[in-house]
Amino acid sequence: MRITNVLERSAPLDSAIRNAVIDFSQMTASCVAVVTDVVRAGKPVIGYGFNSNGRYAQGGILRERIIPRLLAANPENLLTDDGSNLCPFKAQQVMMANEKPGGHGERSVAVGTVDMALWDAVAKIEEQPLSRLLARRYNGSQLDERVYVYAAGGYYYPGKQLQGLQDEFRRYLDLGYDACKMKIGGADLDEDLRRIEAALKVVGDGQRLAVDANARFDVPTALQYADALQSLGLKWYEEPVDPLDYAAHAEIAAAYDGPLATGENLFSMPDARNLIRHGGLQADRDILQFDPVLSYGLVEYLRTLEMLESNGWSRRRCIPHGGHQFALHIAAGLGLGGNESYPEVFQPFGGFADECDIENGMIRLPNVPGIGIELKSDLMAVFDELVAGAKL
Amino acid sequence: MRITNVLERSAPLDSAIRNAVIDFSQMTASCVAVVTDVVRAGKPVIGYGFNSNGRYAQGGILRERIIPRLLAANPENLLTDDGSNLCPFKAQQVMMANEKPGGHGERSVAVGTVDMALWDAVAKIEEQPLSRLLARRYNGSQLDERVYVYAAGGYYYPGKQLQGLQDEFRRYLDLGYDACKMKIGGADLDEDLRRIEAALKVVGDGQRLAVDANARFDVPTALQYADALQSLGLKWYEEPVDPLDYAAHAEIAAAYDGPLATGENLFSMPDARNLIRHGGLQADRDILQFDPVLSYGLVEYLRTLEMLESNGWSRRRCIPHGGHQFALHIAAGLGLGGNESYPEVFQPFGGFADECDIENGMIRLPNVPGIGIELKSDLMAVFDELVAGAKL
Numbered sequence: 072m073r074i075t076n077v078l079e080r081s082a083p084l085d086s087a088i089r090n091a092v093i094d095f096s097q098m099t100a101s102c103v104a105v106v107t108d109v110v111r112a113g114k115p116v117i118g119y120g121f122n123s124n125g126r127y128a129q130g131g132i133l134r135e136r137i138i139p140r141l142l143a144a145n146p147e148n149l150l151t152d153d154g155s156n157l158c159p160f161k162a163q164q165v166m167m168a169n170e171k172p173g174g175h176g177e178r179s180v181a182v183g184t185v186d187m188a189l190w191d192a193v194a195k196i197e198e199q200p201l202s203r204l205l206a207r208r209y210n211g212s213q214l215d216e217r218v219y220v221y222a223a224g225g226y227y228y229p230g231k232q233l234q235g236l237q238d239e240f241r242r243y244l245d246l247g248y249d250a251c252k253m254k255i256g257g258a259d260l261d262e263d264l265r266r267i268e269a270a271l272k273v274v275g276d277g278q279r280l281a282v283d284a285n286a287r288f289d290v291p292t293a294l295q296y297a298d299a300l301q302s303l304g305l306k307w308y309e310e311p312v313d314p315l316d317y318a319a320h321a322e323i324a325a326a327y328d329g330p331l332a333t334g335e336n337l338f339s340m341p342d343a344r345n346l347i348r349h350g351g352l353q354a355d356r357d358i359l360q361f362d363p364v365l366s367y368g369l370v371e372y373l374r375t376l377e378m379l380e381s382n383g384w385s386r387r388r389c390i391p392h393g394g395h396q397f398a399l400h401i402a403a404g405l406g407l408g409g410n411e412s413y414p415e416v417f418q419p420f421g422g423f424a425d426e427c428d429i430e431n432g433m434i435r436l437p438n439v440p441g442i443g444i445e446l447k448s449d450l451m452a453v454f455d456e457l458v459a460g461a462k463l
Numbered sequence: 464m465r466i467t468n469v470l471e472r473s474a475p476l477d478s479a480i481r482n483a484v485i486d487f488s489q490m491t492a493s494c495v496a497v498v499t500d501v502v503r504a505g506k507p508v509i510g511y512g513f514n515s516n517g518r519y520a521q522g523g524i525l526r527e528r529i530i531p532r533l534l535a536a537n538p539e540n541l542l543t544d545d546g547s548n549l550c551p552f553k554a555q556q557v558m559m560a561n562e563k564p565g566g567h568g569e570r571s572v573a574v575g576t577v578d579m580a581l582w583d584a585v586a587k588i589e590e591q592p593l594s595r596l597l598a599r600r601y602n603g604s605q606l607d608e609r610v611y612v613y614a615a616g617g618y619y620y621p622g623k624q625l626q627g628l629q630d631e632f633r634r635y636l637d638l639g640y641d642a643c644k645m646k647i648g649g650a651d652l653d654e655d656l657r658r659i660e661a662a663l664k665v666v667g668d669g670q671r672l673a674v675d676a677n678a679r680f681d682v683p684t685a686l687q688y689a690d691a692l693q694s695l696g697l698k699w700y701e702e703p704v705d706p707l708d709y710a711a712h713a714e715i716a717a718a719y720d721g722p723l724a725t726g727e728n729l730f731s732m733p734d735a736r737n738l739i740r741h742g743g744l745q746a747d748r749d750i751l752q753f754d755p756v757l758s759y760g761l762v763e764y765l766r767t768l769e770m771l772e773s774n775g776w777s778r779r780r781c782i783p784h785g786g787h788q789f790a791l792h793i794a795a796g797l798g799l800g801g802n803e804s805y806p807e808v809f810q811p812f813g814g815f816a817d818e819c820d821i822e823n824g825m826i827r828l829p830n831v832p833g834i835g836i837e838l839k840s841d842l843m844a845v846f847d848e849l850v851a852g853a854k855l
Contacts, residue, residue, distance in 0.1 A: 081527075094560075094561050095561075097561055098561075099527075125563055126563065126566065127524075127527070127528060128527070129523070130523050130527070131521070131522050131523010131524060131526070131527070132519075132523060132569065134523070135473075135491075135519070135520070135522070135523070136519060168486075169486050169487075169489060169490075171517055171518065171677075171678075171728060172678045172705050172706055172707075172728060173568070173678070173705070173706035173707055173728030173729060173730070174518065174567065174568025174569065174571070174728055174730050174757075175566065175568055175707075176565070176566025176567055176568040176569060176570060176571075177524065177566065177568060177569030177570055178568060178569055179566070179568075285563075286563070286564045286565070313564050313565070313733055314564055314565035315564075315565055315567075315731070315733035315734060315737060316733055316736075317737060317740075317741070318740055336563060336564060336565030336566055337565060338565070338566050339707070341705055341707035341708055342707060344708075345707060345709060345737065345741070348709075348710055348741075349709070349737070349740075349741050365566075
């Protein structure tokens, strides 16, 4: 078997929102299709991948470096030893040939996007949901039938008032979520506290509300917020400061009693390891949000999980950023603590299968081969367009 | 005044070489021209920039994000407050709009390449060599008339023997260099020690020879090399391990008595700060090689220098990676410890002005406005081609 083509395009994300740091209206995502010569149900197997929100499409790096390396590789250097399926681990070695260490960003997104497509193809070729394949290979066949998800939103929409925030969170609860996350740091502390108070009235109590500063604060401001949030018993306080300022994390972790969450802007195992070594986080309290797609894919994420375990962290402390079906399969198959969800933003990339009920914050994965992108119609339309007319 | 156009193209580097980690034969560089409506000597002032070797051209990020933001900006948001010249600090804010924190790689190269072109234009508009402008603005007018440079080479050319390495280093000494750097880690320790011994016979003593492992080793191997190198009194032992493994650096720094050098693969002030905080390096011994062009440009490098000074490090401990005239001006104007030089590789991007003598390892900067790319004929040919036919 072999890869016959790798297609890519950039697509816009539909998001007229901003967080404390950036405006998402110009955000794009790379879509990748890995076409194989394996036939299932009368058609060639195609794996689909796209990058999580927050980082831009990577068309240049994909077209100039990553895809040419895959297409130039000896096909057997991309296959399992028995030649029966694609091997994402070997593919990563091919994609990262002649790349220097360090500087993990952008490139990590390009590679991670292809990695998603490769795993989709691998599971389709095995005719299994990816979650089941991952559980069998990497988690002693322990599969979580349902995965915990929380609703991320609460952005600073232009002109949005407290009532708007409350209405938004009521919609999330009506959808079956039991916890919501809102942005902070885009206003001053007093206004944010009023927004938090309004949100708490809807969600019920602090354990059902997380807040996210998107790395905006300096240390004094982060500590001021920590002090003000302390008594609210929030689910977590996310990304108070620059993701790479580990010493600042340690200072905040020492001052704040509740759970901290961070990691979505660390894009490799070595970066994640530095957070664990130097960030002062607590393995029995804090949440790690490393995003597999933005970070060289599941191949690197497995390395990160191994690093975490060797440092005494349970996989259950991991709740990835990303809000899509790939991370959901990873959470189910590897026994993570849950997955982010964006019920109303980042379309068509945010979200799960069209027919996918959430109950008490738990979601059941559909039982189809691969990741299940085919079950999310607006997202599949993007990939249908990518593949239409291309050499299969 | 305003920027009238920003041109870019990718160009290959002529380098049939490899180090311990990568093959440079496919390496590319981005070339950028920032065209202004300021006229000097009857022509519009154009600033030129290109990225240092080791990281690839960034055409995608430049065309999709960085250049459109510059061209869409209100012109006054790119100028000094008095409107008399471009302001690279404001331009960086424009280029980094809607970019999330963390993930410093690739994007940092794209921004750094434009930053070089902006500073070239700024100095040309002021009709001064960049080094003099920098000394006046940021170094109390202390300008180093000559800058220390060392000759980096000693790669693993296919088929190269000890004699080849010795001949190469003899050529460097004949050019006026007093110290050479060679790659290690592409062979086993015994062979590398034979190569080092052969090199020492040419350069004379350990203080004139640095070795560079390009981050290839794991900690045990790095320590094994450290032990073997200890008695040779080398100039420095460079990048023994992964650039982001600060704890490993601390372990090696504690075991090795001689100078260590690292930093060329850390691409932001926060990454550099982590090395200083967690890497166990010694301010009276070790060498910092952060590359301004790969790391968001001189604007970010000034932040890094400020961070270093607040941590008790002298600028003289900085000898940037890159080997080009931009870093040379920065070294001269800001009082760094020197600059890397690639006498025989990475053409046409490596190296300085055509008529530029080196004596006892010291180089004098030519006295022309800007960076002086016009004085390096093979490099200027690339930019002439970029600008030919474009809207000026």
